[in-house]
Amino acid sequence: MSTDSDTTPDTEEAREQLIDLAADFYDQFADGEVPTMTIPTRTKSNIVFDEDEQVWVYGDRNSTRSAKTISGAEKILKAVYTIDFLSQQLEEDRSSTLRELYYLSESWDLDEAQFNTQDESNNLIEDLEIVSDVKREDFHMRPEESGAKVMGPLLLREQTNRGDREIHCQDDVGQGGYQIPNNPDTIEFLDNDAKFVLCVETGGMRDRLVENGFDDEYDALVVHLGGQPARATRRLIKRLHDELDLPVTVFTDGDPWSYRIFGSVSYGSIKSAHLSEYLATPEAQFIGIRPEDIVEYELPTDPLSDSDVNALESELEDPRFQTDFWEEQIELQLDINKKAEQQALASRGLDFVTETYLPERLDEMGVL
Amino acid sequence: MSTDSDTTPDTEEAREQLIDLAADFYDQFADGEVPTMTIPTRTKSNIVFDEDEQVWVYGDRNSTRSAKTISGAEKILKAVYTIDFLSQQLEEDRSSTLRELYYLSESWDLDEAQFNTQDESNNLIEDLEIVSDVKREDFHMRPEESGAKVMGPLLLREQTNRGDREIHCQDDVGQGGYQIPNNPDTIEFLDNDAKFVLCVETGGMRDRLVENGFDDEYDALVVHLGGQPARATRRLIKRLHDELDLPVTVFTDGDPWSYRIFGSVSYGSIKSAHLSEYLATPEAQFIGIRPEDIVEYELPTDPLSDSDVNALESELEDPRFQTDFWEEQIELQLDINKKAEQQALASRGLDFVTETYLPERLDEMGVL
Numbered sequence: 001m002s003t004d005s006d007t008t009p010d011t012e013e014a015r016e017q018l019i020d021l022a023a024d025f026y027d028q029f030a031d032g033e034v035p036t037m038t039i040p041t042r043t044k045s046n047i048v049f050d051e052d053e054q055v056w057v058y059g060d061r062n063s064t065r066s067a068k069t070i071s072g073a074e075k076i077l078k079a080v081y082t083i084d085f086l087s088q089q090l091e092e093d094r095s096s097t098l099r100e101l102y103y104l105s106e107s108w109d110l111d112e113a114q115f116n117t118q119d120e121s122n123n124l125i126e127d128l129e130i131v132s133d134v135k136r137e138d139f140h141m142r143p144e145e146s147g148a149k150v151m152g153p154l155l156l157r158e159q160t161n162r163g164d165r166e167i168h169c170q171d172d173v174g175q176g177g178y179q180i181p182n183n184p185d186t187i188e189f190l191d192n193d194a195k196f197v198l199c200v201e202t203g204g205m206r207d208r209l210v211e212n213g214f215d216d217e218y219d220a221l222v223v224h225l226g227g228q229p230a231r232a233t234r235r236l237i238k239r240l241h242d243e244l245d246l247p248v249t250v251f252t253d254g255d256p257w258s259y260r261i262f263g264s265v266s267y268g269s270i271k272s273a274h275l276s277e278y279l280a281t282p283e284a285q286f287i288g289i290r291p292e293d294i295v296e297y298e299l300p301t302d303p304l305s306d307s308d309v310n311a312l313e314s315e316l317e318d319p320r321f322q323t324d325f326w327e328e329q330i331e332l333q334l335d336i337n338k339k340a341e342q343q344a345l346a347s348r349g350l351d352f353v354t355e356t357y358l359p360e361r362l363d364e365m366g367v368l
Numbered sequence: 369m370s371t372d373s374d375t376t377p378d379t380e381e382a383r384e385q386l387i388d389l390a391a392d393f394y395d396q397f398a399d400g401e402v403p404t405m406t407i408p409t410r411t412k413s414n415i416v417f418d419e420d421e422q423v424w425v426y427g428d429r430n431s432t433r434s435a436k437t438i439s440g441a442e443k444i445l446k447a448v449y450t451i452d453f454l455s456q457q458l459e460e461d462r463s464s465t466l467r468e469l470y471y472l473s474e475s476w477d478l479d480e481a482q483f484n485t486q487d488e489s490n491n492l493i494e495d496l497e498i499v500s501d502v503k504r505e506d507f508h509m510r511p512e513e514s515g516a517k518v519m520g521p522l523l524l525r526e527q528t529n530r531g532d533r534e535i536h537c538q539d540d541v542g543q544g545g546y547q548i549p550n551n552p553d554t555i556e557f558l559d560n561d562a563k564f565v566l567c568v569e570t571g572g573m574r575d576r577l578v579e580n581g582f583d584d585e586y587d588a589l590v591v592h593l594g595g596q597p598a599r600a601t602r603r604l605i606k607r608l609h610d611e612l613d614l615p616v617t618v619f620t621d622g623d624p625w626s627y628r629i630f631g632s633v634s635y636g637s638i639k640s641a642h643l644s645e646y647l648a649t650p651e652a653q654f655i656g657i658r659p660e661d662i663v664e665y666e667l668p669t670d671p672l673s674d675s676d677v678n679a680l681e682s683e684l685e686d687p688r689f690q691t692d693f694w695e696e697q698i699e700l701q702l703d704i705n706k707k708a709e710q711q712a713l714a715s716r717g718l719d720f721v722t723e724t725y726l727p728e729r730l731d732e733m734g735v736l
Binding site: 094095096097099100103104106107142144147149158160161162165167170171172173174175176177178179180181182186187202203204207208210211213216300341343344345346347348349350 | 462463464465467468471472474475510512515517526528529530533535538539540541542543544545546547548549550554555570571572575576578579581584668709711712713714715716717718
């Protein structure tokens with residue numbers, strides 16, 4: 001099984017799309033117009049849940065940055081300098097981080113083009129992503145946080161800057177697994193015997209599944225999320241689903257913050273609404289820990305804190321959680337006033353999770 | 369080059385040492401004595417800096433837990449149940465996390481033996497480490513956090529629970545590098561062309577060095593610390609130093625919290641004073657960012673916050689930092705009232721760090 005070519009980003013194309021943006025400013029000047037740049041308004045009120053696609057997207061409202069004002073002119077100036085830097089970076093096939101871009105601007109010859117805060121440069125990169133329709137990864141802007149790790153029956157080829165590497169995510173890696181690179185679009189899937197993807201929130205549970213050989217016995221790709229998952233991890237999960245046609249399941253702690261982790265894997269986040277198509281896997285299914293599991297398996301629990309209760313109540317208002325399943329679970333949790341961690345399953349023995357809990361639940365869900 | 373056998377922990381020996389502890393209680397009972405357990409007092413006041421070894425160690429004060437009181441008796445009861453669990457775990461060649469132990473105690477038949485909080489079970493494991501002189505890893509207790517990652521000219525063999533894996537940390541890994549397993553004593557070093565170890569605090573800087581091929585050009589083992597380093601990472605660094613005779617250097621942000629990261633690599637931490645011999649590398653050298661670098665290279669900075677100033681002042685009182693070098697640097701930093709991040713070096717261009725800063729500094733330090 002191999003991937004289609006759109007997963008290996010074409011740097012030349014990305015570069016052209018950036019230069020086109022700068023060319024627009026040039027044309028506006030040439031036509032005697034005041035240059036402007038129009039982007040969707042990126043406030044919470046302009047983000048809507050697309051019921052068909054089941055992900056967050058921008059609404060219809062736009063903002064225009066015009067060189068009519070000093071602050072607008074400075075924004076456009078900074079955009080042009082940044083485009084110049086990115087275009088050179090792509091030409092040299094190099095990359096950098098958002099933080100490096102911020103510091104690097106100190107070396108630019110025009111003081112007004114330099115960024116004052118890192119938020120300013122971060123936001124500009126997001127603007128350019130939206131306006132040019134090129135993803136940050138394709139500008140070769142690396143995130144600070146790297147992705148997590150994968151263990152399971154998957155053979156892949158990764159393009160690294162020192163040549164291609166073929167890696168089998170069980171046979172060629174240590175107990176720690178395969179480390180997802182910052183840009184997982186450098187990965188090509190060569191072959192796999194996987195039946196599904198199992199995303200796991202905590203390192204302790206990930207290690208339990210690997211020690212118990214769950215990936216091997218059930219042909220699972222165990223993907224460690226490590227809390228709120230990095231972009232690279234979410235992107236890889238999406239590609240495993242779309243290209244290898246694998247069901248995606250998510251296994252987290254049983255508390256409102258973990259439901260949000262599931263939400264960001266499946267529906268995307270408000271902050272990256274322009275990238276939902278690229279990062280979100282709406283078909284992902286939630287395994288647990290479910291409030292009903294707390295009751296059924298009599299798991300050791302902690303009481304809900306005030307902020308837990310508030311988070312659950314705001315999830316009841318969140319379109320991503322407005323399904324019968326989630327309403328029932330969240331109301332049950334508010335009712336029992338308890339939360340439980342994944343590893344609380346160990347109260348029934350170290351093998352309960354791999355021999356009983358997961359096989360039964362995955363069977364019910366139609367995954368096994 | 370190969371490692372000596374003491375790096376592959378002998379589970380049978382660890383098991384015997386644990387059972388000996390339980391046997392002591394038995395003997396005390398048999399002799400008609402009230403059972404007791406004596407351990408070093410683990411408060412800050414009983415931790416001293418060993419000037420010869422240059423690491424933190426426990427002082428002379430001991431505390432005795434006696435079954436004379438109910439709370440003392442419960443502590444000994446919990447210790448016996450835990451020894452029983454660990455001994456069985458070692459017999460079956462399995463492992464578990466501290467958190468799993470806490471939850472698992474809920475399945476024990478005696479209510480009084482169950483842990484009330486996770487701190488209680490964590491502390492008991494530390495007590496057992498100290499009393500039995502066996503490390504947690506040799507009880508097969510895994511930490512929650514995994515180690516970080518390595519890139520460089522090193523061929524190793526890792527014993528995994530699905531067989532041995534030979535991995536070259538440049539040729540057999542992706543851009544993300546080799547993922548350090550929870551217990552790095554399962555690693556055997558087979559061969560290397562490394563001249564030194566370069567520990568790097570942030571992911572962004574680690575990626576910069578890897579992209580620029582610094583590990584390749586300078587025969588460096590680049591070890592990502594990822595903030596305050598996990599036990600596994602510190603243990604691996606120590607082994608790279610001791611077994612491969614490699615100089616260890618540490619490259620962090622230029623602020624008091626980062627100096628503490630250096631301190632934990634080199635001198636150990638107060639929390640793990642009983643493990644300094646196993647985890648700390650007193651020969652580690654600090655590369656920077658130094659306050660003098662902020663001045664010399666005119667790096668972009670942030671002002672010190674109140675908590676930064678307090679932390680610097682408490683470092684001046686810390687025996688680990690009572691050297692001419694550190695006193696000069698910390699006083700300079702208080703004087704200029706500024707701090708800088710590693711990535712601030714990008715203000716002089718993306719290659720400045722690998723082409724100028726690191727080669728010059730490592731040469732001055734006698735490493736290159």
